[in-house]
Amino acid sequence: MISTPSVIFQSSKLGDIPCILKELDRALSLFKENEPVGRIYGVSGGALTAMAFGLAMAAKLNPEKWGKAAPAITDFRDFLGKAHGWNIRSFNLNPLYGRSNLKPLRRWLASRLKAYTGRSDWRISDLGIPLYFCTIDRDAIFTMFGPEDANLQCNYQFVHLGPPTDASLLDAVIAALSTLLSTSPNPVNGKWVYDCRPSIVDAGAVVADLEAIDPRPILRTKPYAVIRQWPLNFISSVFIMHSQHERNQALLADYYLDLLRRQKELIQRIQKKQPDFSPGSIAPSAELPTLGHVNLPYVGSTEAATNMRQSVENRVEMMARFNKILNGQLDNFPFSKPA
Numbered sequence: 001m002i003s004t005p006s007v008i009f010q011s012s013k014l015g016d017i018p019c020i021l022k023e024l025d026r027a028l029s030l031f032k033e034n035e036p037v038g039r040i041y042g043v044s045g046g047a048l049t050a051m052a053f054g055l056a057m058a059a060k061l062n063p064e065k066w067g068k069a070a071p072a073i074t075d076f077r078d079f080l081g082k083a084h085g086w087n088i089r090s091f092n093l094n095p096l097y098g099r100s101n102l103k104p105l106r107r108w109l110a111s112r113l114k115a116y117t118g119r120s121d122w123r124i125s126d127l128g129i130p131l132y133f134c135t136i137d138r139d140a141i142f143t144m145f146g147p148e149d150a151n152l153q154c155n156y157q158f159v160h161l162g163p164p165t166d167a168s169l170l171d172a173v174i175a176a177l178s179t180l181l182s183t184s185p186n187p188v189n190g191k192w193v194y195d196c197r198p199s200i201v202d203a204g205a206v207v208a209d210l211e212a213i214d215p216r217p218i219l220r221t222k223p224y225a226v227i228r229q230w231p232l233n234f235i236s237s238v239f240i241m242h243s244q245h246e247r248n249q250a251l252l253a254d255y256y257l258d259l260l261r262r263q264k265e266l267i268q269r270i271q272k273k274q275p276d277f278s279p280g281s282i283a284p285s286a287e288l289p290t291l292g293h294v295n296l297p298y299v300g301s302t303e304a305a306t307n308m309r310q311s312v313e314n315r316v317e318m319m320a321r322f323n324k325i326l327n328g329q330l331d332n333f334p335f336s337k338p339a
Helices: 017-033 046-061 063-069 072-082 103-117 169-177 204-210 236-273 304-313 315-326
Strands: 006-009 040-043 131-136 142-145 154-156 159-161 186-188 191-193 218-220
Touching: 006 017, 006 046, 006 204, 017 046, 017 072, 040 046, 040 169, 046 063, 046 072, 046 131, 046 169, 063 103, 072 103, 103 169, 131 169, 142 169, 154 204, 159 204, 169 186, 204 218, 204 236, 304 315
Parallel strands: 006 040, 006 218, 040 131
Antiparallel strands: 131 142, 154 159, 186 191
């Protein structure tokens, strides 16, 4: 394992500004420690911290091109510490895809880039560092934007994640911040993508799997995931359910990463006694149960009437999508084995 850690900024959604301010303070402390950092990931509101940290790192590594961006972390913190709602978002005239958009924030980010470099049309790879902005697409599949890296990919059940693709820096940041339901999505490379939350709250487990070919320690901020103490009713139950999911996913990521760490330590201890040992050298018993997965389509709305109306209106397109998802999933399914 490479000792240089990957850093995940994921403190909160964009609406929880105090959490992002604390994360920016942590990023500044990490930057001042002057320790080497490997890949940098921005999830949800953490995309702003990742951008600021990435700009500061680029200024350190390439002062001729990015030198004026050295105070980026402080600049971002000063802006967010004083910002009002209208400095970040504005209302949509057509609220079909959300009540607001992030055009004011995008204008401020563009102005910062122009102040640092004289232009704002940079791509993420232009920073010269492994910086990745994490989003989800319309099927809630984890989608990263950043410098191309063939080592950053894995299979998750019947879905393939990665590798990342390069994109406009501003497009990727705004998309990563565009919270579902409340904020209109943003196109990146011609594809509509959104904020990871609530699907991906703590990306630690996903990143560990993505980096399995090229593993390294993972440093990550703890996501702010409070259980909503609202009276339970038809409307609030959906949001309460999602808050439970967000808290539980962070706990599961802790558990999963701890299991990975202990497994690696166990393998190292065995290899000291048996240098030729490898985890794949033990043939599994044919009698062991097999764990199989099927990725089933889901009609997105939590409201029954909307489900039925949209299913009828879009039945041809939906059936084509569902057939594509289901095609081939059961071809090699081990029905003859215990499950």
